[in-house]
Amino acid sequence: KKEQAPVLSKKEQKRARRLFPEPLINFKELRSKYKISSRLAENVAEQGFTVPTEVQLGTLPLLLGESSEPDLLIVAPTGSGKTLSFLIPVINKIVRHHHSNPDEHGIFSIVVAPTKELASQIVNEGRKLVAGTGVKITLMKKGMRISDSGDADVLDEKSDESSGSEDENADSKPTKERANIPLTKSDILVTTPLMLVNALSANRTTTMATLPLVRSLVMDEADVLLDPLFREQTLDIWKACSHPDLRVGLWSATMGSNIEDLTKSTIKERQEELGQKPSE
Ligand code: ADP
Numbered sequence: 001k002k003e004q005a006p007v008l009s010k011k012e013q014k015r016a017r018r019l020f021p022e023p024l025i026n027f028k029e030l031r032s033k034y035k036i037s038s039r040l041a042e043n044v045a046e047q048g049f050t051v052p053t054e055v056q057l058g059t060l061p062l063l064l065g066e067s068s069e070p071d072l073l074i075v076a077p078t079g080s081g082k083t084l085s086f087l088i089p090v091i092n093k094i095v096r097h098h099h100s101n102p103d104e105h106g107i108f109s110i111v112v113a114p115t116k117e118l119a120s121q122i123v124n125e126g127r128k129l130v131a132g133t134g135v136k137i138t139l140m141k142k143g144m145r146i147s148d149s150g151d152a153d154v155l156d157e158k159s160d161e162s163s164g165s166e167d168e169n170a171d172s173k174p175t176k177e178r179a180n181i182p183l184t185k186s187d188i189l190v191t192t193p194l195m196l197v198n199a200l201s202a203n204r205t206t207t208m209a210t211l212p213l214v215r216s217l218v219m220d221e222a223d224v225l226l227d228p229l230f231r232e233q234t235l236d237i238w239k240a241c242s243h244p245d246l247r248v249g250l251w252s253a254t255m256g257s258n259i260e261d262l263t264k265s266t267i268k269e270r271q272e273e274l275g276q277k278p279s280e
């Protein structure tokens, strides 16, 4: 009698499919299979890329899949298209959120990058993707304020709006002149660690303001953000994101020596502070 080879149980198979979904074979699947916003899909198509890069074909199905979105630590080489990999899911999640919660406004996503130049490049790429979706992406600048209520306010500057023109001189305007600019809301804030920490600590002596609405925290160049130079600020931002459904993505070109340990211990610490059960 032939013995049957043991196979994974149904439950184990389901878990495996969730952890290792099929790769994205082309950008059309973003719409046909993963049902992202049609306008976002059009904006991606307009970039004219023919095939997804390795990091894109691996991570987009994970981040856009039906099962609950994981926290991710991704290592992929420079120039491999990580920006698109994290921006598409973040933007799509916000489009969906706007659709089901039209009255809730505020910062739903923070993207942290180690330098202003990198942050600005992310915003430029983001602007092309958010066109017509109703999602706003803003580059954090000096003088911007974060309100306590969580519907964080930032200064309304044409140059920072998704639809705005590229006014590179905005930063040089004196603060006084900007005091009367009306406040507006942004969905995605792209920032260096220091700039956000400063905004969150403004007018406070001991504690920082929180970012209670943020569901997606992206750390670009995560190895740099977690090295000793930036670590404290980066972890402060992470802990300021108090929403229980926060998902974190760490994107890096190199695997720093203790990035994995640091990530695990921070997730654990934060969950303990929030009184949550540890996730996978
Ligand atoms: P990384 O952050 O991994 O270093 P970027 O996101 O900055 O890489 O992307 C590097 C370049 O590759 C950018 O100019 C981007 O527009 C381009 N790019 C992104 N995705 C693709 C793709 N699927 N095919 C071709 N070029 C791409």
Ligand code: MG
Pocket (backbone or CB within 6 Å): 082, 083, 220, 221
């Ligand atoms: Mg990059």
